[in-house]
Amino acid sequence: MIRLEARGHAAAGWVYGAPVLAVGLTLVFGAALFAALGFDPLEALGVFFLSPLNSAYGIAELAVKATPLALCAVGLAIGFRGNVWNIGAEGQLVMGAVAGGGVALALYDVDGWFVLPLMMVAGMLGGMAWGAIPAFLKTRFHTSEILVSLMLTYVAALALSWLVHGPWRDPEGFNFPESRLFHDAATLPILWEGTRLHLGAAFALAAVVGAWFVVARTFIGFQVKVLGMTPQAGGYAGFSQKWVVWLAFMVSGGLAGLSGIVEVAGPIGQLQPTVSPGYGFTAIIVAFLGRLHPVGILLAALLMALSYLGGEAVQIGLGLPLAVTGVFQGMLLFFLLACDILIRYRVRLGGKRRREVPS
Amino acid sequence: MTDAPPPRLELRAIDKRYPGSHANKTVSLALGAGEIHALLGENGAGKSTLVKIIYGVATADSGEVLWHGQPVRVGSPAEARRLGIGMVFQHFSLFDSLTVAENVALGLNAKESLEVLSRRIVDLSTRYGLPLDPRRHVHDLSVGERQRVEIVRCLLQDPKLLIMDEPTSVLTPQEVDKLFDTLRRLRDEGRTILYISHKLEEIRALCDRATVLRAGAVVATCDPRQESARSLARMMIGSDLVAARRTAQEQRPGEPRLVVENLSLSASHPFGTDLENVSFAVRPGEIFGIAGVAGNGQGELMLALSGEHRTPVHDAIRIDGRPVGRLGPRDRRDLGLGLVPEERLGRGAVPDLSLAENALLSGYGRQSLVRRGMIRFSKVNDYADRIIGAFNVIAHGRRAEARSLSGGNLQKFIIGREILQNPRLLICSQPTWGVDAGSAAAIHQALLDLREQGAAVLVISQDLDELFTIADRIAVMSGGRLSSPRAAHDTSVEQVGLMMGGLFDLSDEAGVVHDPA
């Protein structure tokens, strides 16, 4: 029988130790999974986790994939700290791509330095507008932001699909459901010649630094934290719950929208029916794995980016389905959540039934 | 009383530790048939742990429990009930959205139909003078009626031992008298009652024997009828307590600092109490007490005064003559309002945050702990240290989490945090509820000092002793309405008690009607 014993205070060591332990457990179970499928577990783990990084191109790809994850997760984490559950970052990402991409297509014949900034702003506004819907319904009608933001993800995907099948389809594209390829003026500059590493990575870093500043130093960060932990105490102190809902959705929607336009103006270069392999959802895992802390999120985004590359690597190298990525991601989040118990409780093995704590 | 051995329940050397506390230290206790036995001790003395062990909610680390001389292991409340042990909890274990009959059914081991059970509830409740309608929903009941549900639920199982945990803290004095009649009747039927309390006068009036617990250990067993309240207090606390002293009120005519005029407000919670035409005024240099049984609108009044629940009529609440009804807590604090809410952990303080961060929680404005949106950490730390020092808060420094403090120390911290902001008006709800006697005295003294300095103080409390100790004027809240206030020296516990039952007019006839301002 496993017993939980309250520590009485948070164990600082486990705050950092838990994610490491979770990654370790994921590796062990991942190895078992590969073994069960008849592969040499060490070799398969090597293909999954190490082979993507054995070239400069691979390392740059890691940053390319980590960029949207970090952008989305940094914003989501601010909401999660405040107990605002935006789980529709994927939809906000898509709408960011649509709004920013729309600017690129509208200014298709214009070649100016302002095109790209305009696209970025439009992308952020697109994401914010999509985030404003659940925020408004939550603050005005108490509607669950979880369900509304999630439903809007499907709506956004359908909207994008309609646009690229219909009005925005490339007239010279042989009827493929794709927009025209963006011009150079509407494409993010490459930072590292010979790779796909683009300016968006710098945006992600800036977002991480900015979020760290807000969380650690400002009164806004404190208010979000208090309202997230104990809403009544926030109300007592005079902090506004509605304000935090709006803040969370504007920041996370804006950053998710930015990540969307960064994707289409960067690695993709046009609007396609699908512009993200679920970055907006994976960002939820990234946010938790990073302890809702901006620096942790940066590390977690790199790890999750690796899981995407690893999925591609085992698909090519071992002929396994790409979905193995999702399995690894889900496992990691489970283990992380489970390991978090070590922060507040000691786990004791023993037969005695003693679970109560003084009231 | 214990003429025929063995005793009904005997505890031998019960020991129980929790991480960080030794709750019971080799406690021994014997309860005979047909006695009302008091378990007396301060908050935190280990009374609750001991009864949890008897009732099977907790397990002792070592020691023996004997029932009619036979060693037993009480593994769960259901086993306790099978033995014939019933318990009425201090915090009722009732379900608001269910009916009385459903609530009773949940507490019984027997599986009978609700119709049969309802009839038994009516029979039994009339027999013992505890009238109840089994079809009503619990959220519609008064606190006193809810306690009746708990008692009836126990009595339906014909218990040999009935444990009552602080049963009078939620009752009016008149309800207390009725409850005592019922308890004496149960004793005369040969039942044993274990009566847990820290109220000395009650124990002297009701109990046949008393066991006194201090810091987890039994320090005395006595016949409370032979003791004075003072001697009982000494056993309980271990020393003589210096009670807070109130100087006679100086007449300070000044303009009232807080005026509430015809405040009506519907509750934000469906089970809450609506406020109806509440009017009163608090002047500088006085402590104004609001008495009343919990759940009569005090919570709603507190939210309306703090600004957490805005009032539709802007000038229904005025601070220094300024209408504030539609202002939020932040703006009201800027006008000099200090607030000590009833729930200290979870409203007055964030459990998982440090004391320093909890100092920032309400001190950010008047202590200028924030500049241009940035937290000034050194000022925050300094402020927290000042609170801890000035109010003798026992904690592992300002970095300790609020949840790690005892109730008394956390309350001293919260009150200190509010008082160090030099409030012109301080509003406290249940300032010493669940607080040890030493801290309670310190808190009372701090409130009286604040009054001396000319602040207006409003204390909402269900503890009448507390109000009669510190308040200059007392009004009573009942059913969302507030009585007219009376000078504390000009009224009695009985009169206030009648008003707590809602009899405003009757008591007004007996006394003098005071002007609200």
Place this chain on the structure above:
Amino acid sequence: MIPETDALAALLVAMMRAATPLAFAALGELITEKSGVLNLGVEGMMVMGAVSAFMVVVATGNPALAMLAAAVVGLLMAALFGALTLGLLTNQVATGLALTIFGIGLSAFIGQGYVGTPIEPLARLSIPGLSTLPLIGPVLFGHDAMVYLSLAAAFGLWWFLTRTRAGLVLRAVGENPAAAHSIGYPVRLIRFGAVLFGGAMCGLGGAYLSLAYTPMWVEEMTAGRGWIALALVVFATWKPGRVLLGAYLFGGVTIVQLHIQGAGVAVPSQVLSMLPYLATILVLVLISRDATRIRLNAPASIGKTFHPGG
């Protein structure tokens, strides 16, 4: 026979079929939530149910066995959720999300080889004389067994919640776990049971998708139905009968938009496909406007971690 009644009957039958997976999942989640636990992993449990039912029916050809497998897999998924949230006190929202992400990934992973495999759809009831009656025949007597099972489940759960002692205990645990614990009910065990039941029902809901509604397997074939089921529970204010009503309403929206698409109306198909999601949002807004009503009906402790004494 009159063609209009035929068309109407076809519409109603299609609506009931579209509603059935939602009804299963939402009824299961209702019981979970009544115990005070919010499991956002409905989508993940459904999609795992769908893939496992499909795999079993391909392997054995036995639909009953497939349904059982789906229920067991849903239950196992829920057990994982229960162990984490109830045993290790993890955040229910985050754990539920993890369950969905994990379920979608794992189902795609194990179902890879089954995409495009044809199967025999679930057999429909055929009672001589009754099933062929106009309108009434197909609507009342022409369904497969799982449609009737979902109807029976709704009735059974209504009876369980309002008429039995176990149902009373379940409601009490969701209302006030601390009180239930102090009277001596094993709160976490009861919640675990409710979570398991919810998982099994979600598994069945998924099985209906891959066995009957669209008899095939494709990745993420639940397409958000798990989330719609969660919304349905709120819409129904935690009442089984209303869950059924809500499911049929959504089934209706889905079928009507499919019919409009089929009729070649000049509205883009994507816009029509948005309708069920938009309808869900609309309904959620309408129902949650009345905060008091939600509060009176919602289990008071929903989503909050309970640790005895802690």
